[in-house]
Each structure stands twice: as C-alpha cells, then as structure tokens.
Amino acid sequence: MSRIAYVNGRYVRHSEAAVSIDDRAFLFADGIYEVIEIFGGKLIDEAGHLERLNRSARELLLKLPVGERALKLILRELVARNGVAYGHVYLQVTRGVARRDHFFPKAGTPTTLVAFAHRSDRAAAEAKAQAGIKVISLPDIRWKRPDIKSTSLLPNVLAKQQAKDFGAYEAWLVDEEGFVTEGSSSNAWIVDADGALVTHPADSGILRGITRARLFEIAAAHQIRIVERRFTVVEAKAAREAFITGATTLVMPVVAIDGEKIGGGAPGPVALGLRAAFHGFAPASE
Numbered sequence: 001m002s003r004i005a006y007v008n009g010r011y012v013r014h015s016e017a018a019v020s021i022d023d024r025a026f027l028f029a030d031g032i033y034e035v036i037e038i039f040g041g042k043l044i045d046e047a048g049h050l051e052r053l054n055r056s057a058r059e060l061l062l063k064l065p066v067g068e069r070a071l072k073l074i075l076r077e078l079v080a081r082n083g084v085a086y087g088h089v090y091l092q093v094t095r096g097v098a099r100r101d102h103f104f105p106k107a108g109t110p111t112t113l114v115a116f117a118h119r120s121d122r123a124a125a126e127a128k129a130q131a132g133i134k135v136i137s138l139p140d141i142r143w144k145r146p147d148i149k150s151t152s153l154l155p156n157v158l159a160k161q162q163a164k165d166f167g168a169y170e171a172w173l174v175d176e177e178g179f180v181t182e183g184s185s186s187n188a189w190i191v192d193a194d195g196a197l198v199t200h201p202a203d204s205g206i207l208r209g210i211t212r213a214r215l216f217e218i219a220a221a222h223q224i225r226i227v228e229r230r231f232t233v234v235e236a237k238a239a240r241e242a243f244i245t246g247a248t249t250l251v252m253p254v255v256a257i258d259g260e261k262i263g264g265g266a267p268g269p270v271a272l273g274l275r276a277a278f279h280g281f282a283p284a285s286e
C-alpha cells in the first residue's frame, strides 16, 4: 500500500506530496502543527489536539483553511488510506504561499494545510519504555512563546541532536534561573520523595502538553498528587523517578540525567504504572 498524504484539498502519494518554495513555512517557519497518536486505528485525545491547534492559530493570527468537521474527516481518511493501526498523524498549517516578504501575505491568501500519517513500531516503543531513556540538560534558548505549537523548532532540533550525540534520547531545557522547563519534544516530570508528581507550571515557559493534561486525570484516579512547580536539575537527579510525556512517547521513564542514574538506573513503578494506565483514560475517536 503506498503512503498517502493530504495537501490543500487533495490526497496524493506521500513521495510526491509537495508545497511551493514560496510557502511561508519553508521560508520563515511561519506555521503551526500537531501530532496525534493513532492507537488501534483511533485518534487519541483528538479534541485536545484540535483545540490547541485552534489556540496556536489564534495566537499567530492564522486562519485555518478548513473547519473542524472537515479536519476530522481528513485525519480519519489518512488513517484509513494508509491503513495505520499504530502510529501518528501529523498536521501542519502555514501562512500560505506568497512572494518572500516579512510582512504577512495580503488578506485572503489561502493558508496551507498538509497532513500525513506515520506508522510506529509498538514493540520497539514498549522495549524502550521498559529500558528507560537517558536525558541531558541544556540551556533553554527558545523564544518566550513555547506555548504556541509552532513549526519554528530550530532550538529544539539542535537540543535533540546534542542529546543523541551524548547517547541520550531527550534534552531537558533549563531556563535562566536554573529550572527545567520541558524536553525538546516532550514535557518533563519527576517523582519527589513523597511520591508526588512534579512538573513545570503550564502558564508560561512550556507547551501545555495534551498527554500532560491527561496525566492529571490518571494520577487522580491512582491517588497520586501532582504539584505544578518548577524544579532544578539537581533536584531531578535526586528524585525517586523521572519521566517525560508526549504524543509520540506517551509516558516514558527517564533513567539517567547528564549521565547520573535516577532511581537506581531502572524505570520506576510510578512512571510504568502511568504508562500502562494511559490508554484506559485517554479518549479514542469514534
């Protein structure tokens, strides 16, 4: 089955899907995106992701080219046409195609909508979770609006690659006051000495993760307290457990920070328990 992508109203072969070199995202990274998990052929937490897409659009004065109903149909069509049982859909909206100029394109310029589906290796992801991942800490050099899910991800990709070069999977970004904000593509969490989950407040400095939001419900059901407060790398290194959350990683245990073992160097029961519980709580599409 050949892969099919969606580009501005048409379903095309993924390998032939294309946008103009004048597209604002190509020239200025002037776009927004979402990544939604596909689990058992269903979209997980779709409503939260689409709500956040709308918010990102509002914050950047971007008009989505299609309404919510149409968008949902496109996503379902992509899952079906690509026959994806487990994986992700990626969707991106850009400020459209216009001759290069920092000013916005003239009013009425259609925005670009691109979406595609990826298959993922469930067994490999599970094996990774059972082994746990390593993270490194790096300065958070991003702009002050990480709450917007923008395609401008240069600091994030540089941090991610640095992590890889260090033999780690993720980089935890540290603000100027020494507090961990989040990962380059995930939210950051620790489990403190009392067994409470600690994560950076979402009112500034981080992306308000959809997986993060779902964890509040799961934790409550398991009588686990969540404290939204800032924590340092030093505190994280001494934590009982650490983990990350995101649509591509779900709940993923962290077993080392900057080469120092966390919780004895093995995934902890809290992180693994939350991971196991996740799909029992996150709503799946019809």
Ligand code: PDD
Pocket (backbone or CB within 6 Å): 035, 182, 183, 184, 185, 186, 187, 206, 207, 208, 209, 210, 211, 212, 245, 246, 247, 248
């Ligand atoms: N990233 N923080 C950042 C900087 C992210 O890029 C992401 C997700 C998250 C977690 O958000 P959510 O739980 O809604 O996926 C937090 C996606 C998966 C990506 O860029 O591929």
